[in-house]
Amino acid sequence: MAETLCSLPLWYAKIIAMLIFLFMLxxxxxxxxxxIVKGAPDKKRWRDLRLWAxxxxxxxxxxxxxF
Amino acid sequence: MWKFTSTSVHWIDIVLIISYLAGITxxxxxxxxxxxxxxxxxxANRSLPWWVIGLSIIxxxxxxxxxxxxxxxxxxxxxAQANFEWIxxxxxxxxxxxxxIPFFWRAGVYSIPEYLGLRYNNAVRFIAACVxxxxxxxxxxxFLWATAIMLQTYLGWPIWFSILVTATVVGFYTISGGLGAVxxxxxxxxxxxxxxxxIVAFIGIEKIGxxxxxxxxxxxxxxxxxxxxxxxxxPVFPWPGVIxxxxxxxxxxxxxxxQAILQRTFAAQSEWDGRASMxxxxxxxxxxxxxxxxxxxxxxxxxxxxxxxxxxxLPWVIKHILPAGISGLMFVAFIAALQSSIDSTMxxxxxxxxxxxxxxxxxxxxxxxxxxxxxxxxxxxxxxxxILFAPITAYFQGIYVYVQYAxxxxxxxxxxxxxxxxxxxxxxxxxxxxxxxxxxAVAAVLGWLKFNMLYIAFLSFVYSAIxxxxxxxxxxxxxxxxxxxxxxxxxxxxx
Numbered sequence: 001m002a003e004t005l006c007s008l009p010l011w012y013a014k015i016i017a018m019l020i021f022l023f024m025l026x027x028x029x030x031x032x033x034x035x036i037v038k039g040a041p042d043k044k045r046w047r048d049l050r051l052w053a054x055x056x057x058x059x060x061x062x063x064x065x066x067f
Numbered sequence: 068m069w070k071f072t073s074t075s076v077h078w079i080d081i082v083l084i085i086s087y088l089a090g091i092t093x094x095x096x097x098x099x100x101x102x103x104x105x106x107x108x109x110x111a112n113r114s115l116p117w118w119v120i121g122l123s124i125i126x127x128x129x130x131x132x133x134x135x136x137x138x139x140x141x142x143x144x145x146x147a148q149a150n151f152e153w154i155x156x157x158x159x160x161x162x163x164x165x166x167x168i169p170f171f172w173r174a175g176v177y178s179i180p181e182y183l184g185l186r187y188n189n190a191v192r193f194i195a196a197c198v199x200x201x202x203x204x205x206x207x208x209x210f211l212w213a214t215a216i217m218l219q220t221y222l223g224w225p226i227w228f229s230i231l232v233t234a235t236v237v238g239f240y241t242i243s244g245g246l247g248a249v250x251x252x253x254x255x256x257x258x259x260x261x262x263x264x265x266i267v268a269f270i271g272i273e274k275i276g277x278x279x280x281x282x283x284x285x286x287x288x289x290x291x292x293x294x295x296x297x298x299x300x301x302p303v304f305p306w307p308g309v310i311x312x313x314x315x316x317x318x319x320x321x322x323x324x325x326q327a328i329l330q331r332t333f334a335a336q337s338e339w340d341g342r343a344s345m346x347x348x349x350x351x352x353x354x355x356x357x358x359x360x361x362x363x364x365x366x367x368x369x370x371x372x373x374x375x376x377x378x379x380x381l382p383w384v385i386k387h388i389l390p391a392g393i394s395g396l397m398f399v400a401f402i403a404a405l406q407s408s409i410d411s412t413m414x415x416x417x418x419x420x421x422x423x424x425x426x427x428x429x430x431x432x433x434x435x436x437x438x439x440x441x442x443x444x445x446x447x448x449x450x451x452x453x454i455l456f457a458p459i460t461a462y463f464q465g466i467y468v469y470v471q472y473a474x475x476x477x478x479x480x481x482x483x484x485x486x487x488x489x490x491x492x493x494x495x496x497x498x499x500x501x502x503x504x505x506x507x508a509v510a511a512v513l514g515w516l517k518f519n520m521l522y523i524a525f526l527s528f529v530y531s532a533i534x535x536x537x538x539x540x541x542x543x544x545x546x547x548x549x550x551x552x553x554x555x556x557x558x559x560x561x562x
Contacts, residue, residue: 013296013306017154020314024158028165036165039338047339052346053161059353060157067146067295 017064021057028053080395081222087259087399088236091252091406095240098248105438108245109177109418110334115247117340119254120331121347125355126253126407127327128348129260130206133359134401135213138384139377141363145285145292147304148363149356153295155313157349159322164345166555167323168332170489172341173552176333178415179326179485180423186488186545186553187499189427194503195484196423198477199326203416205473207409207453212460214405217382217398230454233405238450241410242443249410250331256403257351263393263400264358271365271388284368292367305519312521316528317475320482327408327415409453417445475520479527480506487535492554496545498538506531 028050040047102108115123140148176182180199184192211230218229240248275281285293296306322328322345335341365388366380374383385397421441426433433441480503487494510527518526 008299010294010296010298010306013310016310017295017314020154020158020310024161028161031165035169036342037339038169039340041337041339047343049164049342049346052343052350053165056157056161056346056349056353060153063153063353064295067293 014064018061021060021064025053025057077391077394079392080398083392083395084222084398084402087402088232091255092236092239094252095236095244095248098240098244098251101247102243102245102439105435105442107247108439108442109330109414109422111245111247111250111331113334114336115250115331115334115340115344116336117343117347119250120335120340120344121351122257123250123253123331123407123411124328124344124348125351126257126260126403127331127411128352128408129257129355129358129404130210130213130408134362134404135217135378135381137359138363138366138381139379141292141360142367142374142380143363143377144297144301144304145289145294145364145367146356146360147295147297147309149360150295150304150309150313152352152355152360154310155318156322156352158314159319160345160349160352162319163323163329164342164349167485167489168329168341168345169338170553170555171329171333172335172338177330177422178333178418179324179329179481180419182553183481183484183488183499184423184427186550187484188496191484191496191499191503192423193427194500195481196419196427198481198507200416200419200424202473202477203327203412203419204449204452205456207412207449208456209460210405210409210412211453212457214402215457217401222398226458230457233402234450234454237406237409238413238447241413241450242446245442246331246334246414249414250334252410253407256407259396259403260358260400261351261354263396264361266393267384267389267397268357268361268365270390270393271361271369271384274388275365275368281364281368285364288371289367292364303519305521308519308521308525312475312519312523312525316479316482316524317521319486320478320524320528321474324478324482324485326419327411330411330415330418413446413449413453416449417442420445420449472514472520475524476510476514476527477507479510479524479529480531483528483531483535487532488554490555492547492550493539493544494535495539495542497542498535501538502531502534505534 031050033048036049037043037047045051104112106112137148137151171179171182174182174185176185178196180192180196183195211234214233215226215229218224218233219226222229224232240252272278272281275284296309297304299305299307332341332344335344362384363380366374366383369388370383374380385394389397421433421438425441426438483506484499484503488499506527509530510523513523513526
C-alpha cells in the first residue's frame with residue numbers, strides 16, 4: 001500500500017483536499033436552515049452560517065488550486 | 068539541546084514589553100470582581116458573544132510553539148506547513164461549528180469529558196479527563212520553555228526569570244478572572260498578533276525588494292517550498308499522512324474535542340453565538356499562515372540555507388530584519404501567543420480536574436463554592452507543574468513536531484468516541500469504555516513501533532471506530548430518554 005501511495009503524483013493530494021472541502025460544503029447545505037440559525041437574535045441573511053461556510057470553502061479551493 | 072546566540076535589545080522594545088505585561092496584569096485585577104460562582108469562573112456565566120469567542124479560539128490555538136516551530140518548519144519544507152492551518156483545520160472547524168457545538172451547548176456541559184460522561188458513563192469521563200489533563204500540563208511546560216528561550220536570546224533574561232515573569236502575569240489574570248478574563252485578554256492578544264504579523268511581512272518583503280521579488284526568489288531557488296503537499300515518502304509530512312491523519316482524524320479531534328479550544332464555545336451567550344464563533348475563527352484561520360509561516364519563508368529568502376537549526380528561523384528574522392520598536396512588538400506578539408494558549412489550557416484543565424476527576428471520584432459532590440475554590444487552586448498547581456516541566460522540553464528537537472506527536476497518541480480514540488457517539492445512538496457505554504482504553508493502548512504500541520504520528524492518529528481512530536461497533540452489537544445501549552440532546556437522531560429542543 002505504501003509503495004502504491006508513493007507512486008501517486010502530488011496533484012492527487014490536491015484533488016483529495018479539494019474534495020474534502022466540497023464534501024464539508026455539501027454537509028453544511030444539507031443541514032436545515034432552522035437548525036443553523038437556532039438561537040440567533042434575528043433572521044438576517046448573514047446569520048445563515050452556511051453562507052460563511054461557502055465563502056470559506058471557495059477561498060480554500062482557490063488556495064489549493066494555486067499551491 | 069539547542070541554543071540561540073544572545074544579543075542586545077533596544078530600550079524601546081523593553082518599554083513595549085513591560086507596558087504590555089503591566090496592562091494585562093491590571094486588566095486581570097479589574098476582572099476579578101466579575102467572578103462569584105463556579106459558572107462565572109469556568110464559563111464566564113455563559114455571556115460571551117461570537118466575535119470574542121472566535122478571536123479567543125484563534126489566540127488559544129496559536130501558541131509560542133507555533134511561532135518558533137511552524138516558522139522553522141516553513142523554513143525547512145515551505146508552504147506545506149500551512150496545511151496545519153488549512154486542510155488541517157478548516158473542514159474540521161466547519162464540522163465543529165455546524166454539528167458538534169450545538170450538542171455541547173444544549174447539553175449544558177462544562178467540558179468534553181462531561182459530555183462523554185453523559186453520552187457513555189462516568190468511567191469514560193474520568194479516563195478521558197485524566198489523559199487530557201496530563202497532556203495539558205505537559206503543554207504548559209512546552210509553551211513556557213519556548214518563550215523563555217526567546218526572552219533569553221533577545222532580552223538576555225535568564226531562563227528561570229523569563230519563565231517566572233510570564234507565568235506570574237498569566238497566572239494572575241487566569242486565576243483571578245477565570246474564563247471571562249481569559250477570553251477577553253485572548254481577544255486583545257489575537258489583535259496584537261495579526262497586527263504585528265502584517266508589519267513583519269511588510270518590512271520583510273520590502274527588504275527583499277517587493278512582493279514580486281519575494282515570489283520570484285522562492286520560485287527560482289526553492290520551488291519545492293511552494294507546494295502545498297510533500298511526496299508520500301517524506302519522513303515527517305507525507306501527503307497521505309497529512310490528509311488521512313491530520314485532515315481526517317487529528318484535526319477534527321482537535322477542533323471538535325479539544326477542551327481548551329471548545330470551553331469558550333460552551334460559554335457562548337446563545338447556541339448561534341457558539342456556532343458562529345467557530346465559523347468566525349475558521350475565517351481568521353485562513354490567514355494564520357501569514358503570522359507563522361511567512362517568517363520562515365522570509366528567513367529562507369533572505370538568509371538562504373545558512374541557518375543551522377530550523378527553529379532559529381524566526382529569531383533570525385527578528386534579529387536581522389526588524390527595527391527597534393517593531394522587534395519589541397514582535398516580542399509582545401510572541402508573549403501574547405504564549406499567554407493566550409497557556410491561560411486557556413490552565414483554565415480548561417482545572418475544569419476537568421475539579422468537575423470530571425475529583426467530583427466524579429468523590430462520594431459527596433462538591434458545592435459550587437468548593438468548585439470555585441478548587442478551580443483557582445488547581446489553576447495555580449497546573450502552572451507550577453508546568454514551570455517545573457519546562458526544562459525537560461529542551462531535550463526534544465523541533466517543538467512543533469513534539470507537541471503534535473503527543474497529541475496523536477490519544478486524539479484518535481477520543482475522537483472516535485465523540486464522532487460516533489454523537490452520530491449513532493446504537494453505540495453503547497461499554498463499547499465506549501473498551502474502545503477508548505484499548506485504542507489508547509494501540510496508539511502507544513504504534514508509537515513504540517516508531518510509526519509516523521499522522522498514521523498513529525489515523526490507525527488508532529479506525530481501530531477504535533471498529534471496536535465501538537463490534538462491542539455495541541453485544542452490549543446494552545442507553546434509552547432514547549437518556550440520550551436526549553446528546554445524539555443527532557435524538558435532538559430535542561430545550562427552549
